Amino acid sequence: MTPKFLNKNAFLLFFTFLVGLHFAQAQEKKVAPTSQELYNEISAMDTVLFDAFNAKDMAKFKPLFLEDLEWYQDNGGLLSYETVFSNFEKMFKNENKLTRQLVKGSLEVHPIKDFGAIEIGVHQFKHMENGKEEIGTFKFLAIWKKVNNEWKISRMISYDH
Template identity: 40%
Template sequence: MSATKFLLSMALPLLFLLSCKATKTDGNSHTIPKYSPIDAALHQSIAAMDATFFEAYNQCDLEKQASIYSDTIEFYHDKGGLMTSKQGIIDGTKKNICGKVTRTLVEGSIEVYPIKDYGAVEIGYHKFYNNQEPDAPSIPSKFIIMWQHTHKEWKITKVISLH
């Protein structure tokens, strides 16, 4: 092999390696950013609606719950499937929840994002306690609620409940 061919065969890989730019990361490039409300007033409104709805849930105020659910409610439960009957959801709550289960919000877990020309989406964690087994542990579970703002009212149009 001639000296020129040898130098070229060594120079090309070296040039390739030198052309690859090493980038330094701060170590946080794969972390999820801390949530900060986009709209503090919207966050406050949805947090208040969440509290109102789940107070009615915990107190078995079925009329109040029904007034907050949209007539076109879609309730997706990872274990129970999809329910689209508002009355069916209310009846199921009366039968399976009233006096038996209490919901608590995991403090500071609510995230609220505006949905243009619709309302907002709420994402958070909550716990459900079986009142008949007070020592049973409750594991936080994720929920997603779609809130529609119409006629100066907030209505729940979709719920995704994950356990």
């Protein structure tokens, strides 16, 4: 039978090892900081994108997406580029005055090395239905890719509907 003090000492040694390992891993984790320049660029692109959306300006809206777009929606599944823009064309013809606004303070931007950026945020959509204003607040994540010095969305995830 092993004396109790050895079990206690073995436990303390093992615990110290785990704590040390955790701190070593935490120090090795290198997260690329978001520059103010990148944050400002993606914030500006969000504005360009949804100014075009709110104006129902397909000529300005559609070119902001790559043709290999994948759009994931929690209640709609995976949508292709063709399906997404067929849906937007129908939506833009509606007279319900649908508009989108970014929720102030919700925007996050994170760099993706040698590719682009991740945009995370919360937005509100408003429209008229049966003479009453309807408001929905949803979350989104967009993957922006810099192509020939222009920002384009390659992936969109819309959720929490």
